[in-house]
Amino acid sequence: MKARHIQHLYFRAGFGIETQTLESLSLKSRHEVVRQLIKDSSNVEHLRIDLSELEALMNLEYRQLKNRETTKSVKALVTKSQKKLINFNVAWIERLTTSNAVLAEKMTLFWANVFVCRDNNIWYMQRYNNLLRSNALGNFRDLVKEVAQSASMSKYLNNRQNVKESPNENFARELMELFTLGIGNYTENDIKEAARAFTGWSFRLNGDFFLRRFKHDNGEKQFFGKTGNFNGEDIIDIILEQKQCARFICEKLYRYFVNPVKDIDHVEELTNIFYADYDIKNLMEYLFTRGWFYEEKNIGAKIKSPIELLVGIHKVVPVAYHQKQQLIYLQKLMGQVLLYPPNVAGWKGDKSWIDPNTLMLRLKLASILLNDAIIDMDVKGELEDDFEDFYREKANRKRFIKTTKSWGIFDSKYEGVSFEALKDLLIIASVDKDTEHFMSSLEVSDKRAYCIQLMSIPEYQLC
Known part of the structure; x- marks a missing residue:
């Protein structure tokens, strides 16, 4: 494989390449280089900072927070939590700089700007960040469902306030508009029905998902032409049945990894691969082994973030x-x-x-x-x-x-x-x-x- 093409691959799949790595890969074929890149990301460690002072409180039950002293302790730890976010930011930069699992870390960065979330609770945010990391090269279906059930996303898009007596449409709307389909590819009624399906979704103090059954709407829903007693996971499955979902993600991925200017034919090529099984690793291997990925018009075409x-x-x-x-x-x-x-x-x-x-x-x-x-x-x-x-x-x-x-x-x-x-x-x-x-x-x-x-x-x- 040409040295210039290896450099291009590692600038896009990572953050550059060292001379020793470049020399060791230059005698290999394109497929061998890409497989090695993916293999290096097969075992990814979670990114963790020391949160031991939060652990005891985060494992309490909500009913235990009625104690006044406990409530004061929680408030004090929330303040500390915000400062811990700085530590996690620094640790993330360090991980991006030093990790050998370059593709997994680059994909984590990519997914963090697809499934956008912000939370001042470091306990939840660390879990969310590692959720993205664990699923970075996994199955997209699993990724979407875990994001939907995460404490940080539930807080960020008010899904915890989504109950059958008063459905909150915020998460359902952003799920379709920004995370899976893109604006114009669903109806207002789809949003309303999806919101009903996500009612009762909540989380425990430690961040674990749980369903508040008495807050969930068990009634019949109509969504994308289907009728049934759908829950949130059913909604996600139906969304992924739409080829537009695969296309929407592939458009984002193309602009991030290939070129800010979309090539419709290449995006559709990627869409067909992704739609077959929503396997992210297979999609990335396909992308990085295409000849058009290495065309001169795509090399040096991106402004670094x-x-x-x-x-x-x-x-x-x-x-x-x-x-x-x-x-x-x-x-x-x-x-x-x-x-x-x-x-x-x-x-x-x-x-x-x-x-x-x-x-x-x-x-x-x-x-x-x-x-x-x-x-x-x-x-x-x-x-x-x-x-x-x-x-x-x-x-x-x-x-x-x-x-x-x-x-x-x-x-x-x-x-x-x-x-x-x-x-x-x-x-x-x-x-x-x-x-x-x-x-x-x-x-x-x-x-x-x-x-x-x-x-x-x-x-x-x-x-």
């Missing part, structure tokens, strides 16, 4: 932040904070990542992290809890991001790599003539400095 950009730099030169809030701050400045999607539709992606402010920051990011450059811009929008206070003062807006750089790891990895080979390894997009002229004019004899320069050119923003 802020997370892809951050993780990509971290993989080349590992960095440790002296204060966790600084990593959150960088994400906020660039417009993508993990665990904090802007709304239920998620991040738009592609060109929405770029505006005059974010572009300058993105171009300067490698220097900020690796060369102690100064950030000089204001953060916009809401910030969460303690990192809001941290950057409120004007004095903090012009500041260094203090990191410990593991240049020794970089030196050992790229010791025998020429400057030209390093450029080819880090830059997948075609380099503009003006950029080529600029790079050739640099009198750089230090590989570390050259690496920072490479990660500061416009073409590094693409993958």
Whole structure:
């Protein structure tokens, strides 16, 4: 398999590739490389942070919360929970940077922007994140059902308030509009009937799903031309019977992994594969072994998300932040904070990542992290809890991001790599003539400095 095609695969299925991995794969066929990529993601470990102080309370029954002291303890732990979300964000970035299960982790990131959810309860959110991770390359039917029964999604879209006396349509609507079918592919009556089927769905304090039977509507429902005493799982099964469901997901997947500009024929090709069994692993193997995936028009056609950009730099030169809030701050400045999607539709992606402010920051990011450059811009929008206070003062807006750089790891990895080979390894997009002229004019004899320069050119923003 061509080295350039392997690089393209690993930029899309992961966050780049190291020279040793590239060399070891270059003698293999495309199918062998893709199978190895998938095999590396066959055993995925859950991502966990220390939540031991929450465990005792989260395993109580709701009736036990009537005790005043217990209620006070819960409120105190909710505050701690919000701070723990910062720890989980940092741990997630670290997992994306270091995991060998690159495809499973990239798919987890993808699904997190399909089944968009936000929750200030770290216990539930950690479970939700690992739900996405466990099913990232599994069966889509299982994924949808587990998402629907999760505590975080139930809270986020008010499904716990959905009872037969007063159906709440929020989850049923978003399930079809944003998660499975797309707007215009269902009726208002479908929403009403689906909401009835999901009545009584709830969760225990520890996050386990349970059905409140007396709150569930056992009456007959009509949904997509079918009539029956449907429950929520039946509704999901009927939705997946619609080929539009497979098409909707394949369109999202194509834009994320292939090209922001949709190719109708290729999407339909993927749809036919996915609709047969909704097996995500089979779909990804099919996609990554297609010749059209490696066409030049698809290489370097994507603007990296802020997370892809951050993780990509971290993989080349590992960095440790002296204060966790600084990593959150960088994400906020660039417009993508993990665990904090802007709304239920998620991040738009592609060109929405770029505006005059974010572009300058993105171009300067490698220097900020690796060369102690100064950030000089204001953060916009809401910030969460303690990192809001941290950057409120004007004095903090012009500041260094203090990191410990593991240049020794970089030196050992790229010791025998020429400057030209390093450029080819880090830059997948075609380099503009003006950029080529600029790079050739640099009198750089230090590989570390050259690496920072490479990660500061416009073409590094693409993958």
